Amino acid sequence: MEITFVNPGVEYMIERIMAFQTEEESAFWSEPLYHFYPQLDKVYAISLPFPERKEYIERTMRAVYTDLEDTINEKVALYSHHWAVCKEQITAALSDAFGVDCTGLFNDIRCNVSLNPIEPRFLKERCYDTFYLNSERGAIGGGIHEIVHFVWFYV
Numbered sequence: 001m002e003i004t005f006v007n008p009g010v011e012y013m014i015e016r017i018m019a020f021q022t023e024e025e026s027a028f029w030s031e032p033l034y035h036f037y038p039q040l041d042k043v044y045a046i047s048l049p050f051p052e053r054k055e056y057i058e059r060t061m062r063a064v065y066t067d068l069e070d071t072i073n074e075k076v077a078l079y080s081h082h083w084a085v086c087k088e089q090i091t092a093a094l095s096d097a098f099g100v101d102c103t104g105l106f107n108d109i110r111c112n113v114s115l116n117p118i119e120p121r122f123l124k125e126r127c128y129d130t131f132y133l134n135s136e137r138g139a140i141g142g143g144i145h146e147i148v149h150f151v152w153f154y155v
Contacts (some may be wrong), residue, residue, distance in 0.1 A: 001091045001106050003143055005079045007072050008112040010065040014058050016129060017116045021057055023050050032117040033057070036133070039064060065115060072132045075139075076113050082136035083143065090144060098155050106150050111143060121146050123153060 020029040034042040040060050045053050065072075095102040110127040119142060121128035128146040130139050 001087065001094070001102055001109070001147065003083050003087075003109045003111050003147075005076045005083065005111045005113055005139075007069070007076050008114065010062055012112065013065065013115045014061055016112075016114060016118075016120065017061060018054060018057065019120070020116070020118045021054070029118055036117050037061070037064060037115075061115060068115065068132070072113055072115070075132045075134075078136050079111070079113065079130070079134075079139040082140050086140055090140075090147070094147065094151055098151050100151070100155055102151060105154065106147065109147065109150065111139075111146075113139075121149060123149065126150065 017033060021033065031042075034040050034045075037060070040057065045056055048056060091102050106126065108126055110125075112127060112129045113132050114129045115132060116129055117131050117133075119129050119131055128143075130142050134142065
């Protein structure tokens, strides 16, 4: 098993953030963005018609990304290092739990380190997102959670 941690770039992050900011989306999915980014004025954003709200969020999050790009890249390196330390133990545990040798499975999983506090997974693409504010242990814990989904559907 191999997870490659990457900074997917601002365009990807904004696309994923906006997937949870649609007019139909419940507050459960849309509100965490306002919690983690006080640069976004929730009352103001909600008062805007959706096209203007989308522009406002995108513009603000581009500025946030500019300020945090170095931090995100540092997290990519930190999470990668921690994964390398834990990979053998995690692979062995999952092999034991699922009764299948996971050593050669899923050597192409990508983890997008993102500004998005919602952490979606994409089984067909073998990728998932993790929030950049995770600790290295939290990022690996989230990775284990996601890998379990990949292995579960494989088995």
